[in-house]
Amino acid sequence: MQHLPETVLWGFLYFCRIGGMMLLFPGISSARIPVFARLMLAVGVSMALAPLLLQTPGAAPDAGAPLTPARLLLLIWRESLAGAALGLMARMFFLALEFLATALAQFIGLGNFPGMPAEGQEPMPAVASLIMLVAIALVFVSGLHGQALAAVVASYAVLPVGQATDSSVFLDGVVSRLAQATFLALQASAPFVVYGVIVNLAIGLVNRMVPQIPAYFISLPLVIAGGLFLLLFMMDDLFAVFMAGFADWVVNG
Numbered sequence: 001m002q003h004l005p006e007t008v009l010w011g012f013l014y015f016c017r018i019g020g021m022m023l024l025f026p027g028i029s030s031a032r033i034p035v036f037a038r039l040m041l042a043v044g045v046s047m048a049l050a051p052l053l054l055q056t057p058g059a060a061p062d063a064g065a066p067l068t069p070a071r072l073l074l075l076i077w078r079e080s081l082a083g084a085a086l087g088l089m090a091r092m093f094f095l096a097l098e099f100l101a102t103a104l105a106q107f108i109g110l111g112n113f114p115g116m117p118a119e120g121q122e123p124m125p126a127v128a129s130l131i132m133l134v135a136i137a138l139v140f141v142s143g144l145h146g147q148a149l150a151a152v153v154a155s156y157a158v159l160p161v162g163q164a165t166d167s168s169v170f171l172d173g174v175v176s177r178l179a180q181a182t183f184l185a186l187q188a189s190a191p192f193v194v195y196g197v198i199v200n201l202a203i204g205l206v207n208r209m210v211p212q213i214p215a216y217f218i219s220l221p222l223v224i225a226g227g228l229f230l231l232l233f234m235m236d237d238l239f240a241v242f243m244a245g246f247a248d249w250v251v252n253g
Contacts, residue, residue, distance in 0.1 A: 007054070009072065013079050013161060014053050015046035020083020021152050026094040027136040027145070029087070030119045049153065056153065058160035075161060082159055085170045086152060089177040093246045094119075096178070096185035097135060101128035104189050107196030108227020109220055127231070131238070138243050147250045177249070184245040188238045195230055199223050 019042035022028050028038065054060060098118075105111045105125035115126030118133040139145055186193070203219050 011050045013075055014050050015043060016076050016079035017083035018042060018046045018152055020080045021087040024084060024087030024091045025148060026091055027139055031121060045149065056156055058156035086155065088174060090148060092177045093181040096181040097242060098132055100185045100189045101131040104192045107192045108231065109223040134239060135242060138239060144247055144250050151250060184242060188242040191230060191234050
């Protein structure tokens, strides 16, 4: 019982890293989920993983270094930063997908029909909301949220509790993930980018050749119909490419 207070403090440090990751992880961090529910979920997951982490190298308490108030505050800052960095890297993928899903809706002529956002507060096209909602649902259906928690446990081997890390390492990791996420989202939505370029070029040529005809208003139903057919046939491939890339990062880092 004499080690109980220190064990509780180490459990709180685990909560800082795990809660920091869940604070930004797609789906779990949604504004649609009440704050209290998210807090209790983070506390429950931290308590469930604490017995494992207490025996994990890099996360086990160091008997030779007592938790003084100054050291505890420093550890809380470092652990929260490490968890937030992991969650931010995961969120980069969905921010890139959200950006290109909004552009996709514009390419197929549905960008002017606002709808409810899947996670945030700002309105976005209904097609983009659908794409984001399906992508978030696939994360939980495929079990990638569990793999993300396993990645947090594995992060203690790379970044043990109490080890100072240069901030440039975090910044470099975030920038690398942003580049990877942008390329992945662009790869997934590439057919719609090509469709948008071809359609707008064709409309521009028609408008140039016959300026008396309101080409935009006449062609809009055809653009929407073609875009919906393309979305029908390419939706599976879009999610397959994106989820494969996101799963590869979650599992292999």
